Amino acid sequence: MTTDVITATVAARRTLTPRVEEFTLLLPDDAPLQAWSAGSHLDVHLPGSPVTRQYSLCSPSSRNSYVIAVDRRVEQDGGRGGSEALHRAAVLGASVEVGEPRNHFPLTRALNYIFVAGGVGVTPMLSLAAEVERSGRPWQMLCLARTAEDMPYLAELQGKYGGKITFHGSSAGRLDLGAALADLPGGTAVYVCGPGTLADDIAGAVEDQPAVDVFVEQFTAPDLQDGTAMSFDVTLATSGETFTVAPDISLLDTLEGKGKVLASSCREGVCGTCEVGVVSGEVDHRDNVLTPEERSENESMMVCVSRCRSGRLVLDL
Ligand code: FES
Structure with a gap:
């Protein structure tokens, strides 16, 4: 750790x-x-x-x-x-x-903010909305739960921010996200945290608005059971040792099995603790920590869940 x-x-x-x-x-x-x-x-x-x-x-x-x-x-x-x-x-x-607080869901600079909170997914939105409110920039929050009684902090948010908070209860029927998020101003950042497919649903609802960016905080890493795991070799740059990672074993487990001591915490690709530098090889990123830009840079990986597309990785270990 x-x-x-x-x-x-x-x-x-x-x-x-x-x-x-x-x-x-x-x-x-x-x-x-x-x-x-x-x-x-x-x-x-x-x-x-x-x-x-x-x-x-x-x-x-x-x-x-x-x-x-x-x-x-x-x-x-x-x-x-x-x-x-x-x-x-x-x-x-x-x-x-x-542990110590860490941030994989920071506020980005935007002209307008939409916070979409599914149930307890409202928790990161509390501090994000408070910071945007302090900045004076425009924002709205859409709170989603089965009923208002199932939505944490709803009354407090409505009392503090009034009309900036909208609640929709699924017991009253499914919300038309496309309509709720239509015609957002260019430069809008949409922050999403919630269960199930909420993030995908939001991304789909705004996909025809190219000047809108979506930022997602997941409860868990994406489903890794996609059937594409293959074996690959990993070489440690410092020692030159090479090991084979079997299809059904994580890179982290493989290295630990060889006596290597690595920092880890969640072991499911959501905390960022096991990040390791990549010297060469194409990473199959399966974590929920790195941004798309960081993934494309191919400079580091989460060894608890991510794998290799190129048959061999050289790690900065
Ligand atoms: S141990 Fe948490 S991301 Fe790997």
Whole structure:
């Protein structure tokens, strides 16, 4: 793990919806709060598990605490029940290990912003919208959930921002995203976070608007079971050692199996911890961290999920 781990204490819990709880994690007195930028997430080390999950930070930095909101639904952590475990274990006074805030969903410069939040996907939008509001630039937020009672922070957002917040409940019927996002001004950035196919649906809804960019925060990495995994060779530039990565084994697992120690955290391509420099070879990027531009530069890769298209990779290891 590359980031320092700090033991925080659950100082407050608040029920936001029947399935979403807000947790205030108090840091010890001697642990300075890391400054974090809008869109950042926190690595949370699940109680009794070597695995971490990433949860967006919900509020501006306070002096000594972080606030996250966690949906016990399976979608928020890829269906492995980690969020449910956190709901059970993170009682008031419990200890929770957290990493340092990191940001794979930063605010980009744009002339106009649309934030689309599906359920608990609203969490990164809280800080992003607050920053845009401070800047004075125009923005709107579309909140989507089954009912208003299922939408975390909806009343607070409406109270604070009024008509900039629009809610649509799926229990009233499916929203026509094409109509809702029609004729956006050029230079609009659309930020999306939500479950299932929401990001794809939004991208499809604005695809005929070339001056509109879509930025996505996924709960989990894309489905990797595309049947295209093949074996390839990996060479470590420093030692010259070469290993073969089997089709059904990750590059990270292969290297660890050869005794190499690499930083890792989520092991599913969403946290960025296992990023390694690429010397040569064409990477088959399967993570949810690198931007399309970073992928095309082919200078680094997430070895927990990404693979190789060219038969051989040389890594800066
Ligand atoms: S360990 Fe999280 S992206 Fe690889």
